[in-house]
Amino acid sequence: MSHRLVVVGAGYAGLQAAKRLARLLRRHDVTITLVNASDRFVERVRLHQLVAGQSRAGGGLSLREQLNDPSVRLVVGRVTAIDAVSRTVAVAVDTVPALIGYDTLVYALGSGARLDDVPGASAHAYAVADLGQATRLRDRVGQVMTSGGTVVVVGAGLTGLETAAELAESCPTLRVRLLTGADDVGSGLMPRARRHLRYALDRLDVSVHTKAVVAKVREDGLDTVDGEAFAAHTVVWTTGFRVPELARAAGFATDEDGRMLVDATLRSISHPDVYAVGDAAAGLSVGGAPGRMSCQSALAMGRGVAGVIAARLAGEEPPPVRVGYVFTNISLGRRDGVVQFTHADDSPRRFVLTGRAAAAFKESVVRSTVRKSWGEYGGGTTCSG
Ligand SMILES: Cc1cc2nc3c(=O)[nH]c(=O)nc-3n(C[C@H](O)[C@H](O)[C@H](O)COP(=O)(O)OP(=O)(O)OC[C@H]3O[C@@H](n4cnc5c(N)ncnc54)[C@H](O)[C@@H]3O)c2cc1C
The missing domain is CATH 3.50.50.60 (FAD/NAD(P)-binding domain)
Incomplete structure (x- = not known):
């Protein structure tokens, strides 16, 4: 039987993981299932723009288009429970309950x-x-x-x-x-x-x-x-941010906030067939502290976990995943911002970018995280309600 890989959560971390797994395991006997509460990919890093009435910001992009890989089965439904013994994920699909079995689970449910x-x-x-x-x-x-x-x-x-x-x-x-x-x-x-x-x-x-x-x-x-x-x-x-209770409820080892405790390869310290990435994981960064909840960590973990799982399926022991930082990026409206460049351990470097250059820098970083044509950007910058 094919090895069943299930990724729950298609935010920055889960989507990245599913895409890279599909690429790395193209020739392997695996099935990859991605489960997400919605068929939209939400650019969370733009939600403050949405609040200010910029209608096209953060309103959700087609998840199927972002995935851009028909080999990944997409299930749109809300995960309601995970059973670590029977290795099943309970999902409410249009309120109809379904069970999805896994051999390897990637937990990427983000935060709220x-x-x-x-x-x-x-x-x-x-x-x-x-x-x-x-x-x-x-x-x-x-x-x-x-x-x-x-x-x-x-x-x-x-x-x-x-x-x-x-x-x-x-x-x-x-x-x-x-x-x-x-x-x-x-x-x-x-x-x-x-x-x-x-x-x-x-x-x-x-x-x-x-x-x-x-x-x-x-x-x-x-x-x-x-x-x-x-x-x-x-x-x-x-x-x-607060993470979902599902990991703790399933009996996976978590920290006191409910973030899943993982080793240097993002594998659960209590359940070796489970991995966690993004905000929902208490993964250690290069500095040895739990990583900052950020798009930067989520993308690095999503990429990293795919490499780890692919290596293990090939019978190899993977190196640790390196979650290091490059900058802290703050937009201050559409024409101003601050970019604080950082060491990999997230401590600040001397170099700082401000003003329009920082705003443009941040915008280009945010754009680089999704598949989106330039024409899809814009939307009013007035407070339209
Ligand atoms: C306004 C705002 C601005 C931000 N700006 C920045 C920034 O400038 N730079 C930066 O690095 N970070 C920023 N962040 C933080 C960043 O958005 C998060 O750290 C990042 O989204 C985490 O990615 P993730 O994949 O772990 O989780 P998410 O992006 O939250 O994705 C989780 C996914 O899981 C799904 N999900 C959750 N529960 C269930 C369930 N029970 N069943 C099925 N699916 C479920 C969700 O629908 C979602 O698709 C910002 C956040 C906000 C809110």
């Missing part, structure tokens, strides 16, 4: 918003971590901008910075505030990069509130632990 850390956030805050949330936030922004509403973005990590800047640039009638519990924005960047972040947020009229730790989100704003109240028509929650 982290809305359960603070009371009121899941009930009242909006998020930008997946297509459904970003679309809902876009519609909300469209409503509040006509009244010149206030949007408070909580979290000044990359998603928060990019979302605040994009909204401020595309929707100038909005009042945009950015809250962070840290004492500055851009920790981990060189001083010049941090200065430029501050300058750009200032230019876009984004007011930055540091050392503001949120205690509670209300329907009409939020309170900080210091008792300060912020009124807002819309609160956007960007304080980090």
